[in-house]
Amino acid sequence: MTAEDFVTAAAFCGPRLDVGIGRGASAEFLSRLAKDDQQLDRAVEDLLSTLATGSEVTGPLTEPYELWMHGAGGGSAGTAADAGANYCHGLFLNPDLDTCMRALEKYRARGSSGSTAVAVAVAANADPRRALVDADRQPYAVTTGTAADCAETIANVLRLTGADEVILIETSSRRDDHLRALREIYDLVSARPETTERSPRR
Numbered sequence: 001m002t003a004e005d006f007v008t009a010a011a012f013c014g015p016r017l018d019v020g021i022g023r024g025a026s027a028e029f030l031s032r033l034a035k036d037d038q039q040l041d042r043a044v045e046d047l048l049s050t051l052a053t054g055s056e057v058t059g060p061l062t063e064p065y066e067l068w069m070h071g072a073g074g075g076s077a078g079t080a081a082d083a084g085a086n087y088c089h090g091l092f093l094n095p096d097l098d099t100c101m102r103a104l105e106k107y108r109a110r111g112s113s114g115s116t117a118v119a120v121a122v123a124a125n126a127d128p129r130r131a132l133v134d135a136d137r138q139p140y141a142v143t144t145g146t147a148a149d150c151a152e153t154i155a156n157v158l159r160l161t162g163a164d165e166v167i168l169i170e171t172s173s174r175r176d177d178h179l180r181a182l183r184e185i186y187d188l189v190s191a192r193p194e195t196t197e198r199s200p201r202r
Contacts, residue, residue, distance in 0.1 A: 003050040003058060003141040010063040017063055021047065021085070022070040033037060037075045044069075044083050070119075077103040081110030092121035095141040097160065104161055115160035119167035133186050134172050142171055147184035154189050 037042060048067075048079050054060040070081030072094040073161055080087040087107045089100045104116055121142045125131040128144065135142035143153050154166045168185065172191045174176040 002047055003055065003061070006051060006056045007061050010061055010065070015064050018068055019051070019061075019064040020068045020069070020070055020088075023076050025048050026043075027091075028054045037079070040075070041079055041082070044079060044085075050081065050138055063117075071103060073099065074103045078110060078178065079108040079120040080114070081107050081112035084112070084114065086114040086116065088117040088119055088161075089161075090119045092119055092142070092169060101161055103115045104163065115165070116161075116163045117165045117167050118161050118163045119169065120153065120157060121155065121171055122181075122185070124150040125172060125177055129170075130177070134177075137173065138171050147181055148188060150181070151185050151188035151192070154185070155192055173192060 004019070006019055021044060023035060050058075051061040054182075067074050067083065067085040068081065069085045070090060071077055071080070071087070071088065072090040077087050077089070079085075086102070089103050091097070091100050094100070100118060104118075105117065107114075121140060123131040123134040123142050123144045123200065124147045125134065125144075127147055132143040135144045143150060145153075150170075157163065157166055168182070170178055170181050170185070172181055
């Protein structure tokens with residue numbers, strides 16, 4: 001079913017497809033779907049095989065795609081390296097920077113040449129009370145502050161982890177605040193000398 005979803009998505013987005021795989025579900029009623037390391041390895045192998053050859057319900061995925069594994073602990077980093085996938089660490093799900101750095105080190109130690117990313121969540125607003133309200137609405141760790149504060153956080157994450165890019169989740173509840181924050185953070189990060197050569201993407 002997952003392979004069929006990706007093949008369907010490719011019909012709409014063509015070669016812009018990212019295939020992202022994550023380990024678990026936080027909802028209690030989905031806990032039965034959670035996999036240990038061996039089960040996850042097998043599931044990834046089965047998915048990639050189905051994408052390559054197709055199945056009784058779908059043909060193979062013929063569009064080029066980027067394969068990403070997402071994790072917040074450490075197990076998924078090894079699976080990503082073994083599968084030849086890129087790896088994204090969810091720092092907003094597990095805000096322990098040491099765990100993040102160990103996961104990235106584990107990924108690199110397996111000799112993977114894939115890309116690495118760190119996902120962070122921010123609520124950027126010139127009004128600190130508004131930023132705190134928007135952050136408190138979320139069930140995960142959110143950094144608050146001005147756009148400049150959040151850009152500094154992103155620069156520090158890149159510097160400390162050596163990740164190739166940061167995936168940004170901006171949580172402002174008001175549309176105008178959200179779009180303004182994204183533009184301002186993007187411009188501020190793009191202008192920093194240490195991030196210029198990384199060519200941040202919108």
